[in-house]
């Protein structure tokens with residue numbers, strides 16, 4: 001797969017069924033890396049997913065090839081837990097059939113570019129489970145620095161301006 005074939009697009013509330021499908025895949029196939037639970041998420045109704053995707057403080061992205069959605073990721077802006085100058089990258093998942101081909105990196109770079117558009121955002125953070133060596137390698141390769149730990153997660157940060 002050539003990286004030019006990977007398309008990164010924002011998710012709209014009307015895409016809720018596609019989002020639900022890949023999010024449930026993520027929770028089912030990589031339960032150890034997320035705090036949400038598949039058994040709870042599979043019960044949520046359409047209104048839940050539409051509300052989630054309508055929240056102005058969160059931006060969701062799909063990665064796709066042709067018409068197949070193969071990855072997903074989110075930026076949390078102004079989430080109430082971080083300082084207002086800090087955005088958080090989260091919810092990253094790539095379908096196992098399409099891994100090691102630069103999809104996660106494309107999603108990460110698109111999200112960093114988006115964060116840079118917000119003048120008040122100075123830092124981008126991500127929280128990665130201590131044992132998630134692949135994600136740790138990914139964010140290190142994007143020059144995120146380990147600034148500490150929180151429970152079972154490493155806190156990575158990158159200054160963007």
Ligand SMILES: CC(C)(COP(=O)(O)OP(=O)(O)OC[C@H]1O[C@@H](n2cnc3c(N)ncnc32)[C@H](O)[C@@H]1OP(=O)(O)O)[C@@H](O)C(=O)NCCC(=O)NCCS
Pocket residue numbers: 030033090091092093094095098099100101102103104105106128132133134135137138139141
């Ligand atoms: C982590 C994950 C998103 C990576 O997706 P991916 O599309 O395969 O990653 P990429 O191909 O873009 O790789 C980007 C970088 O990650 C690292 N990486 C990816 N796969 C790796 C592997 N198997 N071993 C070591 N490093 C790896 C490398 O640094 C790679 O850069 P390089 O190819 O220039 O060396 C994917 O494995 C996944 O969905 N895992 C389950 C969910 C998860 O862990 N999410 C992240 C935390 S929320």
